[in-house]
């Protein structure tokens with residue numbers, strides 16, 4: 345995995361970004377495509393799957409639990425599922441690598457199957473809190489023994505039949521929501537999740553597409569998502585739309601490097617994912633949607649992004665769930681905006697692949713950016729369009745989004761930024777540096 349060999353890289357400005365880029369398949373949808381196909385009865389096909397380390401960890405885990413998963417020479421993946429209830433006891437521990445999504449969603453799946461699974465991960469993943477998934481899954485009857493602080497490695501003994509619950513999410517987390525819904529798939533009766541703050545809804549959309557009986561209702565407490573268990577999933581042909589989180593790096597790069605004009609093709613525009621676009625537009629970014637359409641049950645568009653002077657904003661905290669993975673790159677945009685951008689209400693950043701508030705603060709500060717750290721975010725005083733000073737180090741802390749964000753910062757810096765390790769980009773965007781080369785050729 346990406347921990348193996350660190351890859352240092354010094355990034356300097358390369359001039360304007362020009363041309364057209366197709367971003368890789370959405371990571372959230374890719375994980376779910378493999379998991380749900382592996383639980384369907386029969387053969388599913390997935391086009392445009394993200395072939396990053398995180399998703400490959402999910403593929404390996406589903407194989408270890410009985411699914412047959414192959415990649416054709418045309419890049420189309422074929423999955424023969426075992427059926428809901430049919431997951432097999434894996435022989436060894438499941439290595440989740442760097443992937444929180446794989447871990448929490450698979451904990452949910454295993455919880456209602458009569459198998460016992462040990463989950464392990466890299467140093468980053470082993471420092472992240474799993475208590476948020478352990479709590480509801482224990483209520484459903486799973487027995488979970490975790491490392492101190494509710495961390496990996498952990499052992500989960502699933503139960504069949506599990507107990508259906510109604511669970512109100514204490515944190516805005518699509519992973520926890522999905523863990524409970526996936527446990528509900530093989531649980532008799534109705535399992536409900538109440539979501540006070542909306543988060544990405546790919547599980548809901550896709551489970552319906554696979555034929556599960558799933559309903560979403562609005563209530564004063566929030567969205568109530570109900571799934572009827574002992575579901576039968578029907579195999580699907582899935583076309584994975586492009587990842588808006590990966591697109592975010594190019595949106596910001598083109599916005600902040602003078603003379604840039606790019607088109608990012610096939611970006612998933614699901615409203616639970618477009619917070620960065622909203623925030624950048626508030627800052628004055630030029631992002632034009634071209635050819636809006638639907639792909640695989642998700643809204644999709646091509647985005648034309650041209651350089652534009654950015655102005656500081658107060659980032660509305662209610663946008664947080666729809667741009668939670670995009671704060672690191674938003675901090676880079678804020679670093680060259682005119683004025684002081686304040687982004688708060690994003691506590692969750694502290695428990696991602698790294699503490700993304702502290703990691704970005706250190707990396708930007710070392711490169712001359714003026715900022716202030718809060719428990720739940722950063723305030724950043726931008727250069728007003730001038731290059732950021734650069735010339736410092738950036739420590740990526742096994743966090744792909746830090747490595748990519750600081751690369752983009754380097755494109756807008758007066759002196760090179762020395763990133764200690766960009767190998768983590770493999771988790772979500774293996775072609776990132778090839779695309780950068782093509783846009784700056």
Ligand SMILES: O=C(O)C1=C[C@@H](OP(=O)(O)O)[C@@H](O)[C@H](O)C1
Nearest residue numbers: 372445516517518519520668669
């Ligand atoms: O459900 C998902 O696919 C994801 C949910 C988010 O995590 P949380 O549920 O922890 O907010 C996000 O940060 C992660 O990259 C992917």
Ligand SMILES: C=C(OP(=O)(O)O)C(=O)O
Nearest residue numbers: 442443444445446669696
């Ligand atoms: C938080 C992320 O992923 P995960 O939780 O799956 O590790 C991310 O991709 O930014």
